Amino acid sequence: MPVFSHRLLIALAACTLLGGAAAVWERWSTDRRDNQILSLAPEDVLRRPDLVSFAIAEAKPVYRARCASCHGADLKGNVRTGAPDLSDSVWLYDTDSVTAIERTLLYGIRSRQPKARNVAEMPAFGLRGLLTPAEIGDAVQYVLALSKRPNLAEAAVAGRQIFLGKGMCYDCHGPDGSGSPDYGAPNLTVNVWNNGGDQNTIYHNIYYGLAHVCPAWYGVIPLERIRALAIWLHSISHAAPAAVASARAIKSS
Amino acid sequence: MVQTASDGQAKLIDRILPILTRRPGRTFILPLLGGATGLALALANLFTPVAPPVTVVPAGYAALVNGRPILMNDFITQAEKLSNVPFSQTTVAQKRQVLHDMIDEELLVQRALALDLPEQSDEVRMELVNSLTSIVFAQRPPTQSDLVAYFNANRSNYLGDGQMRFRDIVLHVGSYQDVDQTIGQAQADATEAVYQLRAGTPLDAVMEHFGFVDSGHTSGEDEFDFAVKLHIGQALFNVASKLTDGEISDPVRASDGIHVIVMEHRQPPQPATYEAKREAVYSDYLQAAQRKAEQDNLKFLRANAKILIASGQSD
Numbered sequence: 326m327p328v329f330s331h332r333l334l335i336a337l338a339a340c341t342l343l344g345g346a347a348a349v350w351e352r353w354s355t356d357r358r359d360n361q362i363l364s365l366a367p368e369d370v371l372r373r374p375d376l377v378s379f380a381i382a383e384a385k386p387v388y389r390a391r392c393a394s395c396h397g398a399d400l401k402g403n404v405r406t407g408a409p410d411l412s413d414s415v416w417l418y419d420t421d422s423v424t425a426i427e428r429t430l431l432y433g434i435r436s437r438q439p440k441a442r443n444v445a446e447m448p449a450f451g452l453r454g455l456l457t458p459a460e461i462g463d464a465v466q467y468v469l470a471l472s473k474r475p476n477l478a479e480a481a482v483a484g485r486q487i488f489l490g491k492g493m494c495y496d497c498h499g500p501d502g503s504g505s506p507d508y509g510a511p512n513l514t515v516n517v518w519n520n521g522g523d524q525n526t527i528y529h530n531i532y533y534g535l536a537h538v539c540p541a542w543y544g545v546i547p548l549e550r551i552r553a554l555a556i557w558l559h560s561i562s563h564a565a566p567a568a569v570a571s572a573r574a575i576k577s578s
Numbered sequence: 579m580v581q582t583a584s585d586g587q588a589k590l591i592d593r594i595l596p597i598l599t600r601r602p603g604r605t606f607i608l609p610l611l612g613g614a615t616g617l618a619l620a621l622a623n624l625f626t627p628v629a630p631p632v633t634v635v636p637a638g639y640a641a642l643v644n645g646r647p648i649l650m651n652d653f654i655t656q657a658e659k660l661s662n663v664p665f666s667q668t669t670v671a672q673k674r675q676v677l678h679d680m681i682d683e684e685l686l687v688q689r690a691l692a693l694d695l696p697e698q699s700d701e702v703r704m705e706l707v708n709s710l711t712s713i714v715f716a717q718r719p720p721t722q723s724d725l726v727a728y729f730n731a732n733r734s735n736y737l738g739d740g741q742m743r744f745r746d747i748v749l750h751v752g753s754y755q756d757v758d759q760t761i762g763q764a765q766a767d768a769t770e771a772v773y774q775l776r777a778g779t780p781l782d783a784v785m786e787h788f789g790f791v792d793s794g795h796t797s798g799e800d801e802f803d804f805a806v807k808l809h810i811g812q813a814l815f816n817v818a819s820k821l822t823d824g825e826i827s828d829p830v831r832a833s834d835g836i837h838v839i840v841m842e843h844r845q846p847p848q849p850a851t852y853e854a855k856r857e858a859v860y861s862d863y864l865q866a867a868q869r870k871a872e873q874d875n876l877k878f879l880r881a882n883a884k885i886l887i888a889s890g891q892s893d
Contacts (some may be wrong), residue, residue, distance in 0.1 A: 331775070338709055357835075359637075361637075363636075363637030363638035363650075364637040364638075366665060366666065367651075367654070368664075368665070368666060369666075403644045420664075422664070424651060424654050424655065424665065425660070427651050428651055428655055431651055437713045439713070440652075441710070442815070449719065449720075449860065451727060452722060452856065452860055453856060453857050453860040454856035454857045454860075455857065455861070471787075475710070486582065533719060533722075534719055535719075543613070548638040549637075549638065552638065
């Protein structure tokens with residue numbers, strides 16, 4: 326009996342030691358790779374498949390904890406809250422680089438953080454009396470035409486005048502409606518609608534304006550996890566062909 | 579009997595020795611306790627992690643300036659913005675210049691804080707207050723019903739401008755026409771003049787009889803309310819704006835004499851519709867919301883601040 330106890334103790338001690346060593350190794354390995362994805366320039370990480378895989382594994386739990394409540398567990402966004410679909414290849418702000426995505430994660434959008442993306446917002450054209458309901462109706466038809474959807478041709482022609490004139494829509498969305506990544510003004514020609522793309526919703530959004538918020542995560546999520554999230558989101562958007570994204574958007578709208 | 583020093587020492591030893599020998603362990607307890615405490619302190623100090631001096635820039639940062647980090651993302655974004663090319667295409671010289679400028683800026687900011695610039699410069703104080711206000715103000719987009727409710731609650735702010743055509747006559751008290759006239763007499767004359775005017779006596783006749791003159795503040799044509807206010811002052815405007823066509827005011831005492839206003843034509847301000855004023859309503863609503871946010875923030879800050887006010891002063 327004493328001999329058995331003695332062996333059991335030795336086995337337990339060995340297991341404990343092995344487990345401890347494995348935990349230390351895992352921690353050391355994670356720290357090393359965290360350090361690597363932060364040390365490299367954001368875009369250079371993409372050239373290291375091992376680091377991208379690591380970043381994806383690290384990012385998923387953070388996404389579930391911090392981002393999924395708005396953007397959805399499937400990353401498809403939510404048209405009711407205006408949270409964009411993160412699985413497509415369409416980005417509101419900046420170029421679709423890891424650096425740009427990371428910047429949005431760090432400082433947010435209209436998050437009250439001084440470095441947040443907060444250049445402009447969609448004005449409430451109807452509420453403010455900048456456009457009459459009839460003019461907004463025409464503008465809606467032109468927006469439908471821009472996204473190559475069925476529209477009332479005569480109203481769309483009048484809407485074009487509003488778009489390029491009184492409404493000054495071109496100032497943010499560009500004369501051809503292709504948007505401006507500097508302002509976060511969406512591209513109206515690709516038929517991707519963060520807030521829903523039906524006529525009533527477009528009318529509502531022109532009438533009441535839009536100014537959605539994304540929180541700033543700098544100081545909340547560790548820097549290496551923010552970088553991992555940016556890498557993951559970038560890799561997803563580049564795995565999704567634009568045509569697929571567009572088709573999905575048409576289906577959802 | 580003479581007591582020698584050696585006798586004294588012997589007596590002292592005789593007194594102490596029993597105490598020390600009564601509990602032999604006690605001799606070592608205190609030194610041991612002291613030693614153990616010292617050892618514990620030394621060990622605690624030895625194993626307490628002390629922040630080492632930072633000699634390496636942590637991953638994810640471009641530089642540390644007196645311990646304050648410059649984030650790599652900020653550096654890359656700034657470099658791309660200034661060079662107008664992706665970061666990978668920026669030259670070493672461009673990167674160096676950008677980082678140099680960012681470090682300079684950080685140094686100047688740190689220096690400004692060290693000099694307590696917010697305390698020294700009114701401009702900086704004002705800028706800080708404005709920045710804080712814009713950060714604190716959570717701009718919830720208003721709904722139509724919010725705006726209509728605000729408009730209804732503040733309708734008096736959204737009146738169209740009225741117009742009026744009137745005569746403003748004044749009786750200069752103690753003027754060259756009647757140097758001995760007292761204020762009381764002038765007041766009585768003005769009251770009588772008003773009575774006669776209301777009874778239908780022509781204005782010119784009344785003016786001549788009582789010594790009124792035209793104030794010279796009216797053009798004799800229709801004028802907008804805001805212009806009238808500028809010409810005759812707020813007090814007289816308040817009286818004039820309440821008169822209707824053909825109505826004559828009571829005497830109004832002013833610094834230059836006693837005025838009487840004869841309204842020839844009055845078009846009161848028309849209440850504006852919400853539709854006509856929605857841009858102004860929207861803007862005013864946001865300003866009011868911002869003021870409320872400021873007040874709420876100050877209320878919170880005051881509730882959590884320790885403010886002492888010198889005796890004789892009040893807040």
